[in-house]
Amino acid sequence: MSTLTDSQSTPEFQSTPECTSSPQPAEPRVALITGAARGIGASIAAALHASGHRVALLDRDGPAADAVARGLDAGSATAISLSADVDDGDQLAAAVATVAARWRSPDILVNNAARTVTTSLWDVTLREWDETMATNLRSVLIASRLCAPAMRERRWGRIVNLASLAGQQGSRVAGPHYAAAKAGVLVLTKMFAQDLAPYGVTVNAVAPAAVVTPAMDGVDPESLRTLADAVPVGRLGRPAEVAALVRHLVGDDAGYITGATFDVNGGLFMR
Numbered sequence: 156m157s158t159l160t161d162s163q164s165t166p167e168f169q170s171t172p173e174c175t176s177s178p179q180p181a182e183p184r185v186a187l188i189t190g191a192a193r194g195i196g197a198s199i200a201a202a203l204h205a206s207g208h209r210v211a212l213l214d215r216d217g218p219a220a221d222a223v224a225r226g227l228d229a230g231s232a233t234a235i236s237l238s239a240d241v242d243d244g245d246q247l248a249a250a251v252a253t254v255a256a257r258w259r260s261p262d263i264l265v266n267n268a269a270r271t272v273t274t275s276l277w278d279v280t281l282r283e284w285d286e287t288m289a290t291n292l293r294s295v296l297i298a299s300r301l302c303a304p305a306m307r308e309r310r311w312g313r314i315v316n317l318a319s320l321a322g323q324q325g326s327r328v329a330g331p332h333y334a335a336a337k338a339g340v341l342v343l344t345k346m347f348a349q350d351l352a353p354y355g356v357t358v359n360a361v362a363p364a365a366v367v368t369p370a371m372d373g374v375d376p377e378s379l380r381t382l383a384d385a386v387p388v389g390r391l392g393r394p395a396e397v398a399a400l401v402r403h404l405v406g407d408d409a410g411y412i413t414g415a416t417f418d419v420n421g422g423l424f425m426r
């Protein structure tokens with residue numbers, strides 16, 4: 156039986172360092188997480204911080220984001236908060252500039268901020284439609300365009316966008332504006348992924364459903380029980396379970412994963 160020597164093996168089967176890993180930065184990587192004052196965003200910030208990243212927690216609720224950041228690092232050396240509204244491109248640009256001045260332009264961007272809205276197809280006003288699109292979809296375009304150039308230049312970057320089951324299947328609970336924005340997030344994810352793939356920058360979407368966060372605070376316990384019963388796994392999800400997936404997607408090992416959508420929904424939707 157003959158074996159292939161290195162010189163005989165075809166390029167696609169060669170295991171070079173370039174194929175299996177990316178150059179490690181001299182300093183910890185910088186992650187910007189929007190909507191990080193609570194819920195899934197706060198959990199993602201905690202998970203990335205625990206992995207050794209420097210984290211910038213952006214939220215329109217500045218004091219709450221600051222409290223979470225202080226909980227991660229009271230001395231602000233490795234965790235900072237940014238008070239900004241993702242609806243406002245100037246505020247987003249200022250926030251990214253603050254992170255760049257403090258550490259460097261983000262290596263990792265997690266577009267998580269969103270408003271959860273339930274107004275029906277027939278009742279949603281055009282104003283609420285536009286506001287929801289601005290927060291849940293337009294902000295993804297703006298923040299990604301702000302952060303991607305430095306990632307592309309460095310030839311390493313990670314963008315993760317929080318989508319939703321509602322953006323895949325529609326919803327009887329979430330409003331049409333929420334669902335349409337999240338469907339838009341899925342296609343924006345693919346467009347940025349196609350554009351940035353040659354530069355070592357991956358862009359993926361995570362689509363949760365039925366994860367217990369403050370966004371569910373208004374839901375009555377009976378409806379939550381009914382929802383949990385409908386989940387094949389038999390319970391509601393936890394923010395840390397979404398954060399664990401995001402942590403993987405932003406790692407060096409995930410360089411071959413891009414343009415993908417990952418469901419975290421306890422089996423509510425199976426492809």
Ligand SMILES: NC(=O)c1ccc[n+]([C@@H]2O[C@H](COP(=O)([O-])OP(=O)(O)OC[C@H]3O[C@@H](n4cnc5c(N)ncnc54)[C@H](O)[C@@H]3O)[C@@H](O)[C@H]2O)c1
Nearest residue numbers: 190192194195215240241268269317319363365366368370
């Ligand atoms: N919880 C779920 O079951 C679920 C399901 C599907 C998708 N998601 C998505 O996951 C992400 C996080 O959801 P969550 O349940 O933790 O939400 P949440 O409402 O608990 O937290 C959202 C955070 O975003 C911030 N935010 C909202 N609008 C903002 C703006 N304009 N500018 C800056 N910050 C803003 C809020 O202040 C809040 O801190 C969202 O994108 C949501 O659509 C969640």
